[in-house]
Amino acid sequence: MPFAEHPLEETNPLTAGFHSFRRVQTPRTGRVLARWLAVLGVLTIGAGFLPWTQNIRSTGRLTTLRPQDRPQQVPSTIAGRIVGWHVREGQRVKQGDTLIEISEIKDKYFDPELLARTREQLEAKIAALEQNKGKTVALGNQQQALRAGLAVSLDKARNKVTQNRLKVSSEEAGLRAAENDFAIARRQLDRQEELYKQGLKSLTELEQRRLKFQESTAKRQEADNKLGAARQELTNAELELSSLQAEYQDKIAKSESDRRSAVAYQFDSEGQIAKLRTELANLRIRAGYYAIRAPQDGYVVRALKQGLGEMVKEGEPVLTVTPIAPELAAELYVQPMDIPLLSVGRKVRLQFDGWPALVFSGWPGTSFGTFGGRVAVIDNVDSQGQYRVLVTPDHDLEPWPEPLRVGSGVYGWALLDDVPIWYELWRQLNGFPADFVGSPAEQSGKAKPAKKADKTTEEEQ
Incomplete structure (x- = not known):
């Protein structure tokens, strides 16, 4: 294909006479490339000022x-053995739905009537406490009666001491009268004997006077014996007054000791009752842990335990639940x-x-x-x-x-x-x-x- 002649060459007088210049075409690729590079450079520089975050x-x-809201592993609160599954993986559950049932593995809780028997123990202990409270009241009343009896007995003993003191005074007066009679009888006897020796009194009168003297002597001895007996009775009354207070104090102390023992037993019973109530409450709560329930609405993602009869420990996770939304x-x-x-x-x-x-x-x-x-x-x-x-x-x-x-x-x-x-x-x-x-x-x-x-x-x- 012949080259197209350049329009400028036809009008150029310097090359008009040369046929080769008419055959040669000047390429435009370099100038086009330069123009594109210039445009690309301008765009690149302009893009450099665009915002960038x-x-x-x-x-x-x-x-x-x-x-x-995060996936939650549901643990077993107590140790037990799996006896039944109520869900499958991927199943939707609601809060409180039973997931797994477990049975007891500790021999302490094997008795099926353990809850009822514990309640009976609690009731028996409460009844014993009520009876012990009655005993405490009775011992308190006994102490009041002993104190009242002590007051009466002390008054009685004091009156007896006073009475014996008056008796001693009376016997002392009688003894002094008997001694006076004895002294008079002795003087009379001496005068009778003197008169008898002088012949002024007969023997009969002397013997009568001697009899009178013997009677005075006997009366003095009797009065002395009565005074001694009265003093002994006074001493016994004073000793009885002293021992009476000690005797009643011993009885009151024994009653107080019994009352304090009853009160101590009462406090101990109250402590045992509180312990039994706690144990009964724990048993009721533990009975609710035999069913592992869903903590919230969600889906069962994965079962971490398999089959029936498998043992689970306390706090061991058994499956995973993820919330719904x-x-x-x-x-x-x-x-x-x-x-x-x-x-x-x-x-x-x-x-x-x-x-x-x-x-x-x-x-x-x-x-x-x-x-x-x-x-x-x-x-x-x-x-x-x-x-x-x-x-x-x-x-x-x-x-x-x-x-x-x-x-x-x-x-x-x-x-x-x-x-x-x-x-x-x-x-x-x-x-x-x-x-x-x-x-x-x-x-x-x-x-x-x-x-x-x-x-x-x-x-x-």
Whole structure:
């Protein structure tokens, strides 16, 4: 195919006479390439000034914000043997539904009538306590009677002592009268004997006087004996008065000892009654643990024990239950150097496993298949060199997918400040951290004073 002649060559007088110049065509590829490179350079430089949203990237998994919404292992409160299953894996259960039935394996609780017998022991102990209270009252009344009897007996003994003292006084007066009679009789006898010797009195009169003297002597001796007996009776009455108080004190002390023993038995019985009531309550509560029940509405995820007759220990989990509608949250782990850049309420974009997405981390508005969230919790203590951050759904944006399950993977990036692309490239090449920005509350707090200052300026003008 012949080359097309260049229109300029036909009009050029210098090359008009040369046939080769008419046959040669000047290529335009270099100039087109230069033009494209120039346009691409201008676009690249222009793109460098486009806004780019700085972000912190992290990975994690889905969890729940509330602990009660997380998968829960249901334990057996008591040790026992599995005798029946009432659920299967994947079955939906309601709170309080019976999941597993177990039987007793401790010989202490083998008696099927243990609850009734414990109640009988409690009732018998209460009856014994009531009788012991009556005994305590009777002993108290006995002490009052003994004290009253002591007072009467003491008065009686004191009266007897007084009576014996008066008797002693009377016998002493009688003894003095008898001694006077004896002295007079002696003098009369001496005069009779003197007169008899002189012949003035007869022998008969002397013998009569001697008889009178003997009678006076006998009366004096009798009065002396009566005085001695009266003094002995007074001494006995005084001794009886002293021993009477000691005797009654011994009886009162013995009664008081019996009363205190009864009171001590009463307190001991009350303690045993309280212990039996506690044991009875424990037995009633333990009887309710033979059926392992669902702690909340949910689904049976996995059975950790199999078959019938298998033993379970106290506190050992037997199956796992997950709640029906948990409040999901993304659990992300962030490097310590990025923690100062995060704050509660910071916006986060999330990508979930199983949901296709086209992600532009710097342009979240153009990303596809991502979902919005906000930082709800930032741990104060690191976990294996990283800090845990919980992200909840942002209710102002699109909702999270309903089929999401706890434990699935999630990829997230927290949105920071907007900077030019050239600055972000320069920061990445130099390894500098992202720009520090305050929390949304701090930013709004900073913006309000500025507006107020502008308003003040306008008022001054």
